[in-house]
Amino acid sequence: AQSVTQPDIHITVSEGASLELRCNYSYGATPYLFWYVQSPGQGLQLLLKYFSGDTLVQGIKGFEAEFKRSQSSFNLRKPSVHWSDAAEYFCAVGTRNNDMRFGAGTRLTVKP
Amino acid sequence: GAVVSQHPSRVICKSGTSVKIECRSLDFQATTMFWYRQFPKQSLMLMATSNEGSKATYEQGVEKDKFLINHASLTLSTLTVTSAHPEDSSFYICSARSLGPRRITEAFFGQGTRLTVV
Numbered sequence: 408a409q410s411v412t413q414p415d416i417h418i419t420v421s422e423g424a425s426l427e428l429r430c431n432y433s434y435g436a437t438p439y440l441f442w443y444v445q446s447p448g449q450g451l452q453l454l455l456k457y458f459s460g461d462t463l464v465q466g467i468k469g470f471e472a473e474f475k476r477s478q479s480s481f482n483l484r485k486p487s488v489h490w491s492d493a494a495e496y497f498c499a500v501g502t503r504n505n506d507m508r509f510g511a512g513t514r515l516t517v518k519p
Numbered sequence: 520g521a522v523v524s525q526h527p528s529r530v531i532c533k534s535g536t537s538v539k540i541e542c543r544s545l546d547f548q549a550t551t552m553f554w555y556r557q558f559p560k561q562s563l564m565l566m567a568t569s570n571e572g573s574k575a576t577y578e579q580g581v582e583k584d585k586f587l588i589n590h591a592s593l594t595l596s597t598l599t600v601t602s603a604h605p606e607d608s609s610f611y612i613c614s615a616r617s618l619g620p621r622r623i624t625e626a627f628f629g630q631g632t633r634l635t636v637v
Contacts, residue, residue: 441625450525450612450630451563497562506553507614507626511562 409434409500413510420488421518428483428513430472430498440481441499441507442472451497457481468492493517521547523615525629532603532636540598540632542613548593549615553626554586557610569596603636610634 412431420426432438439458443451455466462474472483481498495514501507522545532538542552551570555563567583569575569590577583585607587599596615600607610633614626 439625443628448610448631448633451628453625453627456625501626506551506565506568508565509555509563514560 409438409508411498411500411508411510413496413498413513415513416511417514417516419516419518422490423487426483426485426488426492426515428496428498428515430481430483430510431479432481432498432500433479434500439501440472440474441501442466442470442481442483443497443499443509444468445495445497445512447494454483454496488515488517490517490519521545521615521617521627523549523613523627523629525613525632527632528630529633530635532634534604534636535602537599537601538603538634540600540611540613540634542596542598542615542629544594544615544617544627547615547617549596549617550593551616552590552596553614553616554588554596554598555612555614557612557631559610563612566598600634603634605636608634608636 410433441456442454445451454470455464457464457474464472470485495512497512498510499507524543526541554566557563566581567575567577569588571590571593575588590596612631613629616626
């Protein structure tokens with residue numbers, strides 16, 4: 408069965424600084440990988456996804472993620488964080504015929 | 520992207536009553552819908568998977584008689600929390616996927632429903 412690990416429960420960065428959120432997955436075949444963002448009391452918004460092809464994926468709001476099969480990772484990055492990026496971020500793994508499993512989430516706090 | 524509408528967004532009910540939450544795919548046919556539950560400051564936990572026209576598959580530990588799921592059409596799934604108790608208070612989120620001709624291979628999420636049982 409697939410599973411997702413987000414090692415960092417909470418990360419604090421200064422506005423304008425770079426950001427990297429870690430995600431490791433466990434799955435026997437080629438996974439479909441996703442990053443979602445959730446603001447308090449809101450649903451999930453898809454930031455980006457990886458299905459196949461180029462391992463560096465560009466998403467919305469200036470985010471990108473890189474799929475590294477050798478490390479079973481799909482880390483999310485942003486070169487310069489904005490205060491509005493403060494939210495909860497979830498990594499998820501899915502298959503073509505199955506549901507998605509979510510990581511525990513990483514809460515991002517942005518300092519002025 | 521595809522749109523999934525979840526209703527209501529917030530509901531407060533008395534202990535012992537039942538609450539129905541609707542999840543609709545607005546511009547695609549959802550062959551599969553998923554229901555998640557999210558406790559405060561925690562991740563989404565899959566409750567059940569429903570396929571149109573068949574019984575839902577529940578995750579271990581989820582009471583199927585308490586959380587009734589119906590997926591009667593390709594655009595609508597409902598979750599009914601029966602005889603609700605305060606411990607059922609939570610944020611419930613649905614998602615929908617389609618594996619039909621459009622080959623949508625990601626799930627689209629509803630806005631979530633905040634259930635408070637008093």
